[in-house]
Amino acid sequence: MGIDSALHEIRRLDDLASQDTCLHRLDARAKVLATLFFLVSMLSLGRYEVARLLPFACFPLLLAVQGRVPLGLLFKRAALALPFVLFVGLFNPLIDRTVQLHLGPLAVTGGMLSFTSIMLRSLLAVTTGLVLVGITGFDQICRALGRLGMPTALLVQLQFLYRYLFVLADEALRMLQARAQRCAKNSRPSLREYRALLGSLLLRTLDRAGRIHQAMLCRGFDGQMPDLRPTTAFGPAEWRFCAVWGLFLVAIRVLDLPLYLGAKAGGLIP
Amino acid sequence: MHMADALLSPVVGGTMWAASAGLLAYSSSRLKSSLDDHRVPLMGVLAAFVFAAQMINFSIPGTGSSGHLGGGLILAVLLGPHAAFLSIASVLAVQALFFADGGLLALGCNIFNMGFFSCFLAYPLIYKPLAGETPTRAKLMAGSIIAATMGLQFGAFGVVMETVASGISELPFDSFVLLMQPIHLAIGLVEGVVTAMLLVFLHEARPELFGVARPGLETRSLRPVVVGLALAAMVVGGGLSWFASADPDGLEWATAKVSGKGELAAPETGIHATLDALQKRIALLPDYNFRGAEAAKGEARKDADSWASVDAGTSLSGVLGGFMTLCLAGGVAFVLRRRAQAKA
Numbered sequence: 001m002g003i004d005s006a007l008h009e010i011r012r013l014d015d016l017a018s019q020d021t022c023l024h025r026l027d028a029r030a031k032v033l034a035t036l037f038f039l040v041s042m043l044s045l046g047r048y049e050v051a052r053l054l055p056f057a058c059f060p061l062l063l064a065v066q067g068r069v070p071l072g073l074l075f076k077r078a079a080l081a082l083p084f085v086l087f088v089g090l091f092n093p094l095i096d097r098t099v100q101l102h103l104g105p106l107a108v109t110g111g112m113l114s115f116t117s118i119m120l121r122s123l124l125a126v127t128t129g130l131v132l133v134g135i136t137g138f139d140q141i142c143r144a145l146g147r148l149g150m151p152t153a154l155l156v157q158l159q160f161l162y163r164y165l166f167v168l169a170d171e172a173l174r175m176l177q178a179r180a181q182r183c184a185k186n187s188r189p190s191l192r193e194y195r196a197l198l199g200s201l202l203l204r205t206l207d208r209a210g211r212i213h214q215a216m217l218c219r220g221f222d223g224q225m226p227d228l229r230p231t232t233a234f235g236p237a238e239w240r241f242c243a244v245w246g247l248f249l250v251a252i253r254v255l256d257l258p259l260y261l262g263a264k265a266g267g268l269i270p
Numbered sequence: 271m272h273m274a275d276a277l278l279s280p281v282v283g284g285t286m287w288a289a290s291a292g293l294l295a296y297s298s299s300r301l302k303s304s305l306d307d308h309r310v311p312l313m314g315v316l317a318a319f320v321f322a323a324q325m326i327n328f329s330i331p332g333t334g335s336s337g338h339l340g341g342g343l344i345l346a347v348l349l350g351p352h353a354a355f356l357s358i359a360s361v362l363a364v365q366a367l368f369f370a371d372g373g374l375l376a377l378g379c380n381i382f383n384m385g386f387f388s389c390f391l392a393y394p395l396i397y398k399p400l401a402g403e404t405p406t407r408a409k410l411m412a413g414s415i416i417a418a419t420m421g422l423q424f425g426a427f428g429v430v431m432e433t434v435a436s437g438i439s440e441l442p443f444d445s446f447v448l449l450m451q452p453i454h455l456a457i458g459l460v461e462g463v464v465t466a467m468l469l470v471f472l473h474e475a476r477p478e479l480f481g482v483a484r485p486g487l488e489t490r491s492l493r494p495v496v497v498g499l500a501l502a503a504m505v506v507g508g509g510l511s512w513f514a515s516a517d518p519d520g521l522e523w524a525t526a527k528v529s530g531k532g533e534l535a536a537p538e539t540g541i542h543a544t545l546d547a548l549q550k551r552i553a554l555l556p557d558y559n560f561r562g563a564e565a566a567k568g569e570a571r572k573d574a575d576s577w578a579s580v581d582a583g584t585s586l587s588g589v590l591g592g593f594m595t596l597c598l599a600g601g602v603a604f605v606l607r608r609r610a611q612a613k614a
Contacts, residue, residue, distance in 0.1 A: 002325060003322060003325045003326070006325055006369070009368060009369070010368050013368060035374065036374070036375075039275065039280075039373075039374055039375045040280045040283075040284075040375070043275060043276075043278060043279065043280050043283070043375060044279065044280045047437065047438045077369070077370055078370065080369070080370070081274070081369070081370040081371065081373075084271075084272065084274055085274045085276045085277065088274075088277055088433065088439050088441060088446075089276070089277075089439060091439065091440055091441045092439060092440040092441075095440040095441070095442070096440045111440060114438070114440065117438075118276045118277065118438060118439070119276070121275065121276035121438075122274060122275065122276035125274075125275035125276060125373045125374070125375070126275070126370040126373065128374075129366065129367060129370055129373060129374050130370060132367075132374075133367045133368060138364070138367060138368075141367065150294075151294060151295055151298030151299070151302075152298070152302075153297075153298035153301045153302055153356060154294055154298055154356050154359065154360070156310060156314075157310075157313055157314060157317065157356045157357060157359075157360045158360045158363060158364075159314075160310065160311060160313065160314020160315070160317075160318075161314050161317040161318055161321070161357075161360045161361065161364060162364065163314070164314055164315045164318040165318045165321055165322075165364065167318070168315065168318035168319050168321070168322045169318070169321070169322045169325075171322070172322040172323070172325075172326060176326065187329070188327050188328055188329040188336055189326070189328045189329070190328065190329060190331070191328055191329075191330075191331060191463075191467075193328070194326070194328035194464070194467075195467045195468070195471060197326065198323055198326065198339065198464075198468055199467075199468060199471035199472070199475070201319065201322070201323065202319060202468060202471075202472065203472075203475060203476070205315050205316060205318075205319040206312070206315075206316075206476070206479075208315055209311045209312040209314075209315040209316070212311040212315065213307070213308050213310075213311045213312070216307070216310075216311060221307060221310075223307065223310075
């Protein structure tokens with residue numbers, strides 16, 4: 001991914017996070033905890049489970065709709081995250097060839113089932129993570145983790161990185177554009193050019209760190225970033241959110257909802 | 271080489287999260303104890319630098335492919351291991367949240383694979399002895415190329431161990447290792463060359479960054495304990511998964527020897543029947559999906575499989591859970607100890 005598209009993607013999610021819906025107003029801790037619970041309950045299903053993964057799609061889907069996160073963006077990102085999972089997962093159908101069930105004339109092997117399962121898991125995990133950012137925002141997630149016990153040094157580090165990521169990436173982008181304008185062909189830098197590019201970016205980075213430190217001292221930095229939003233409390237709305245999703249997730253983890261529905265539907269057919 | 275959520279079981283993910291969280295807590299407390307707020311913006315901005323640098327590709331001469339900086343080792347050299355570990359963790363967190371590189375449960379694995387090995391193994395044990403107190407050009411080159419390569423080899427091995435221990439992928443350990451290690455040998459060499467280039471560049475442009483002892487970087491006696499603990503968690507996690515995967519075969523072999531036939535006939539009543547009924551209720555594929563002749567065979571197979579796997583699964587999670595608790599407790603104890611020392 002190029003720097004400009006990466007920056008664009010980050011800003012896009014950031015814009016989504018600055019919306020004002022009932023989900024955005026919830027305390028970030030509730031959303032973070034619900035997401036973690038979702039991941040653990042979803043990923044703890046057995047490796048041949050396909051149908052039972054499907055009800056879990058409710059969580060990212062409903063939250064995305066309620067929090068006005070466009071589904072197209074989620075699927076596009078999920079597709080970008082696939083290569084490594086695809087690479088590892090592709091071996092399953094090749095290695096595990098025991099026939100597990102027959103769908104009409106098609107014999108489904110265990111490997112095919114587990115491969116489908118891996119793809120579904122990836123889709124669900126990736127979209128859920130993105131939805132969390134889209135309805136919460138990076139800064140709020142970090143603060144929530146801080147209030148849940150993450151060390152302050154790491155919290156400040158995350159906030160600093162997020163603040164200067166744009167500055168540094170812009171700087172790198174300007175250097176690349178200047179190079180592209182001078183060298184008249186749109187090729188990747190050679191090793192020599194790369195050394196010069198990255199070296200001077202590194203020098204600028206170090207200088208910038210010095211200037212930031214001076215500015216921080218002038219403004220009385222006390223080891224923590226000031227919070228610009230009012231701190232939210234874990235109130236009734238948060239408890240309700242956690243309780244509803246918690247019960248739902250426990251229910252679909254324990255009960256085989258698709259099998260039950262399938263049996264009921266099958267019973268209707270004479 | 272980002273580990274992905276989809277290939278991870280919660281037990282392995284949780285274990286690696288516990289190990290990474292312990293290391294993060296330890297690194298944070300080490301930074302707090304050496305209160306030097308000059309390093310706060312430096313860490314943030316250098317992490318942003320690594321983030322940007324990872325997206326600038328260069329063409330590798332003679333191959334037609336491209337490479338880029340990973341950044342673990344250069345952060346460790348410029349910041350010291352503890353600050354570098356936090357910086358790498360923050361870069362990985364941004365990547366996990368915005369670009370879904372890996373995932374939230376896999377973030378623990380990724381922090382460990384890419385942070386721990388380069389900051390707490392490759393940097394102090396390989397780079398530092400090779401580069402020495404007064405680094406020269408050759409020493410910098412040798413140190414960073416070997417350290418970066420070794421760091422990435424360990425990291426790739428971590429990915430293999432975590433994937434195999436999770437048991438979601440069918441890839442057997444040996445072929446996965448044979449796939450991952452050579453690829454990461456190449457990636458590690460590129461990483462080492464780029465790191466060396468940048469360090470030599472910095473050494474010429476800013477010699478004061480090298481050779482000047484920075485406070486808070488001296489080693490303390492407790493570090494090996496934490497490093498050892500994290501390594502133990504890793505080894506045990508990987509090792510136990512071996513037993514878990516080897517056990518069923520061994521068990522079947524043993525029953526075949528004892529009873530003289532391939533599979534034991536299941537008794538019609540008693541605890542086995544009860545468990546069998548329970549297993550059928552929670553099984554993923556109900557019996558009626560199997561067809562006629564294959565039904566009996568398939569069921570017997572499934573029985574044996576589920577018996578063994580349930581057994582191995584519980585003992586695995588039991589022991590790993592114990593280790594998770596140990597790591598967590600170690601992390602908490604560490605923070606408390608540091609606080610107590612700071613107060614005294």
